[in-house]
Amino acid sequence: MKNYLQHYKYGDYGDSERSKSAETDTATKNTDWPLWEVFIRSKQGMDHKHVGSLHAADAQMAIENARDVYTRRQEGVSIWVVESKYMHASNPDEAASLYDPANDKVYRHPTFYDLPDELKHM
Numbered sequence: 834m835k836n837y838l839q840h841y842k843y844g845d846y847g848d849s850e851r852s853k854s855a856e857t858d859t860a861t862k863n864t865d866w867p868l869w870e871v872f873i874r875s876k877q878g879m880d881h882k883h884v885g886s887l888h889a890a891d892a893q894m895a896i897e898n899a900r901d902v903y904t905r906r907q908e909g910v911s912i913w914v915v916e917s918k919y920m921h922a923s924n925p926d927e928a929a930s931l932y933d934p935a936n937d938k939v940y941r942h943p944t945f946y947d948l949p950d951e952l953k954h955m
Contacts, residue, residue, distance in 0.1 A: 869895040870920060872913040873903055881913050889914075 866888040872881035884903045889895035895914040903909065923931055 866890050868917040869899075869914045870917055871895070871899040871903055872915070873899070873909040874911040874913075875908055876910055881911065886917065892916075 868886055869889050869892075870886050871884050873884045874881045884899075887895065887898050887902060889898050892914055896912050899912050899914055900909075904912070
């Protein structure tokens, strides 16, 4: 008679081949789903802030998962999710050339304006 019941202690996952295949399957499933960036607007502010990222099959699932993960205490009013592949950023090494054109517009600098003497804290 075969013993079909096995007793495992804490941290014991049975035979190593079975546990390795389960880990591989889980890792493969998570990477098949695209990565989504999550932005939450809090009750106190008007801007959305980046709070993290998660994997989800589609936008609706990403919003539902973001709600469960990032707004557990009902602190959020609005959730935005953006698929990571659609996000683009500037290169920090090229910041000088990117922001250089703003230096030739003197009207953007506060030194261009004359302030009245009554205005002390500007």
